[in-house]
Amino acid sequence: MVANLPPLPTNKNNNGFPSSHIDSSLPYSSFIHFNRGDKVALESYWRKMSEECAVVTKGWEFMSYASDWSNSVCWFMTPELIDAIKRLHALVGNADTDDSHLVVGNGATQLFQAALFALSSSPSLSPHTPINVVAAAPHYSGYPDEADMVCSGLYKWGGDALKYDKNEAYIEIVNYPNNPDGNIRTTPVVDNRYGCEGKLIHDLVFYWPHYTPITHKAKHDLMLFSLSKCTGHNGSRIGWAIVKDIDIARKMTRFIVLNSKGVSKESQTRAAKIMEVLCDSYQSLRFDGYNKESELFFEYSRRVLKERWEKLREVINKNGDFILHNKFSQRAYCNFRNESSETYSAFGWLMCKKDEDCAIYLEKKLKVVARSGNRFGSDPKFARIEMISTGDDEFEEFLDRLSNIKEIN
Amino acid sequence: MVANLPPLPTNKNNNGFPSSHIDSSLPYSSFIHFNRGDKVALESYWRKMSEECAVVTKGWEFMSYASDWSNSVCWFMTPELIDAIKRLHALVGNADTDDSHLVVGNGATQLFQAALFALSSSPSLSPHTPINVVAAAPHYSGYPDEADMVCSGLYKWGGDALKYDKNEAYIEIVNYPNNPDGNIRTTPVVDNRYGCEGKLIHDLVFYWPHYTPITHKAKHDLMLFSLSKCTGHNGSRIGWAIVKDIDIARKMTRFIVLNSKGVSKESQTRAAKIMEVLCDSYQSLRFDGYNKESELFFEYSRRVLKERWEKLREVINKNGDFILHNKFSQRAYCNFRNESSETYSAFGWLMCKKDEDCAIYLEKKLKVVARSGNRFGSDPKFARIEMISTGDDEFEEFLDRLSNIKEIN
CATH class of the missing domain: 3.90.1150.10 (Aspartate Aminotransferase, domain 1)
Structure with a gap:
């Protein structure tokens, strides 16, 4: 067209x-x-899988802000989505979800900002200096715009990580495969000769087997993924973070609460269904042998x-x-x-x-x-x-x- | 329970x-x-209306970020939701949607922040002084938290509008019926004796006929509404703004793009369906006379x-x-x-x-x-x-x- x-x-x-x-x-x-x-x-x-993935939502469903008003970290995330994400990562082997906390967001875009908020509100940081957010160029074009959108006093875009040479705390985004050039660079690049406090966000939204060989199970402190880049369902606005530190996961959750009071339950439910169908098809191939490639x-x-x-x-x-x-x-x-x-x-x-x-x-x-x-x-x-x-x-x-x-x- | x-x-x-x-x-x-x-x-x-409101989503649907890649202001808003919102306001008579632009958000929460962004990035404002955001106390508890969340350099919480006495530009939130006390105060309260630039956000999320008599069709410059407060579907995270100035509507759209790349299509579709069923039931009563109150x-x-x-x-x-x-x-x-x-x-x-x-x-x-x-x-x-x-x-x-x-x- x-x-x-x-x-x-x-x-x-x-x-x-x-x-x-x-x-x-x-x-x-x-x-x-x-x-x-x-x-x-x-x-x-997905047209071929149209009926298998169909989801019906009744009039009375999803009326609560919450999925779980108890003590779960991301209390607006549905249990079905948590299970589906864990199952998908276990199938693909691209990320370790053990001993971590899942946070759902309106796309990895919102989660990136939630991560900046969580990592920059650390008590060890100077309260009046925004932390520098850097990524090795060429880097995703959204990072500078999103980091500087509302001129935050907590964080600001700090440019190319390869040129970063300030004696100040920083957050480095490591993105592999890299948007725009597909480069696989799994380690940070800041030359931290001053020994400043450096924190990492691993943006792994393209670390899926259609784009790149899955060479290792990623186990970074804070990893971002999204449905858009995995299955192509951009309109659903579903992303998730896998976060080791419960306090960071809680702060990210707080950001999403203040920013949008959670994430569409309809989208979460549908994302879970799509992931389940995807996993089921591999399971059929592996265990029943009937599924065609x-x-x-x-x-x-x-x-x-x-x-x-x-x-x-x-x-x-x-x-x-x-x-x-x-x-x-x-x-x-x-x-x-x-x-x-x-x-x-x-x-x-x-x-x-x-x-x-x-x-x-x-x-x-x-x-x-x-x-x-x-x-x-x-x-x-x-x-x-x-x-x-x-x-x-x-x-x-x-x-x-x-x-x-x-x-x- | x-x-x-x-x-x-x-x-x-x-x-x-x-x-x-x-x-x-x-x-x-x-x-x-x-x-x-x-x-x-x-x-x-909604349990009684469960089947009438049911929505089926197939596997291939809603794969695009956009609903309309052409020149529409809020290009990720579905035409069905636009039509349903206009129909609902026409039925209830609580807000004028003529000659205005609709912007959809992840709840009125996100739209409130989009409005702060849009109203505070005016070229007439001093670039280095965050604009004061005020509301008459008692005011909704979310306003201060959301305005100050990331310590924006564009806007900051300025406290009780009744006590505002600065010779500085401001944004006043007018909220009726007021959260928390239900007060109906449709006019701003800042005593602007210095003649500063003052802008208004009308938060009308509770201006629906279950909560209060509908005494007039609201025609303010920037009005916020939400599905949560109207029908109770909190989990869908759907809000909308009715905005007179196209440049403000465009800036709000830009905020939502940078913040979350749009709004769940699944939720938009379901919200439209729920509004349509609600409107249909009144139409049946008025025109066919068969619907019970x-x-x-x-x-x-x-x-x-x-x-x-x-x-x-x-x-x-x-x-x-x-x-x-x-x-x-x-x-x-x-x-x-x-x-x-x-x-x-x-x-x-x-x-x-x-x-x-x-x-x-x-x-x-x-x-x-x-x-x-x-x-x-x-x-x-x-x-x-x-x-x-x-x-x-x-x-x-x-x-x-x-x-x-x-x-x-």
Whole structure:
């Protein structure tokens, strides 16, 4: 589906130039949007599983703020979602949920802010200096915007972790596979030569077997995951944190209470159902042997990613104007799939060889809207391409435009 | 249902004394909680309407962040919810939605913070002075906590609007019927003798015909409503703002995008369904004449409130230790119900005559957990009692304990 040009919605920054600058002689009637974060390519899988995943909600259900008014840490999280998350991580082997506390949020976005709140309100920190929040560039474009949104006195965006050189406390976000370039860097990078208090948030929203080999069971102090990145159900706004320290988990819960009085019970219930169906299908394969690989979610979605990556690399190699800066050498043994495999990142990290602004170039020459490298703390000669945000036809149309760019020029 | 004593959850402050201080000789085995905000008393209505309100969600639905990637202001709000909200306000006549923009949030809680963000990021304001957020005491206990949560540099809690006397810009929250005392005060109270820039947020979450006569169609610049307070579906976390200025609506949308990337589509869809069923039942009555009053939501819930209020007033009159400080003289003609009626607030605003700390007195003597007056910017001799947060049995148990307080002493 190739949509007509919509005015850019207020949530998505454009790349700094008005659409009237776009060459009107271009043969393309419509824009292709690689800047929205949806997972359209995964929809066909869930259409096949439509009935298995169906959830019915009656009129009287979910009337309470709480799921459990007793002493549970995250008292608005449903027991079904807790069980489903633990089962999913146990199946995949990507994160350890033992001896930890689960906190549900309105997406990993809200949980990231809850984590900043929890980690920056420590009594050991100076009460009047906002703590520096850093991540190694190129880093996810949302971190600076979210950290600085309301000019908090508790925390502030501190820039590229690789350049951090202050004698002040900090929070470093470690994100693997990294958004935007898919890099697998599991350890922090701040050179803490002053021995300051440093805290870590591990953003693991893409650490799932369709995107990357599962090489280890993550056991970090504070890990973030989301339904959007795992199954593609962005509209449900479900994220979860796995937190070792109960006081941090309690503070994160308090943030979510003050921020939104909890998280939609309808979404929690549906997320649990989707995870259960996903786990059931693997269990059927392993124990009953009847499930075909094509009916398994991670196999299906990995195949979509692999096919698109192979096509994109081929077109980019022929094109000559761009380089893909993803780290393709990251082949590793996947404990979940029991074979060695590559990383197929959710994003292509494209560089214009001509030293031009890559996002502007893509928009002007191809009517392709990508997110500019400067949004990721990087150079505008880079741009981020979304690999699964469009349907097959639209992705093919993108490849066609990229193949024909020479002819247009 | 009278639950066993749970440890106080982290979201609810207790009233400053450990439960071990409670007289162990009290004849009551369990606590009654009037500090949770649920609407248990409305559940029986929705059990009757359970099937009519049922919603089925299939596996492939709601996969996008957006509802409308085009130029709509709140691009993650579903068209069904927009239509249902407009229909509900048109039916009740409590708010004008014409020539305004709707913004959906994770409850009015998130929208309140979105409104603070939008109103405080005006270019006319000094960039380094947080704007004062004020409300006339007694005011909702959440305002100070939410305004000061992350020590924003844009806004900060400024206290009682009746005492505000600074030569600085401010945001005044006007809340009617007022939480906690049910007062109907539709106009702001700041005495702005310096002529500073003052902005208004009208928190109208309780301006529905079960709580109060609908005397006028509200047409304020920025109004907040929520599903929780209207129908009692707290767990869905759906609130909406009606906003006149498109730039303010856009900024509120931006806040919600940065804060949680939108609002659960499952909840939005269900909220729309519940509102539609509610409106349909009135339409059946008005146009087909077949619907009984007992099947109409606002009639049912008003009857519950009225009965509880009459019983509570009777018990309080006999008891002698307390005074109800709600304004019962606020009888008015309700345009929706076409008759003159009283306000039946969602809260009783109780005062201990003996000048004791009312919440502590209730907890120690009756094992009743209420919210202390000092949380509302008022005196601790007041406490807030929730009128519909418990089932009938538990409310009757509360009345019994209150009736027997002399015997215990």
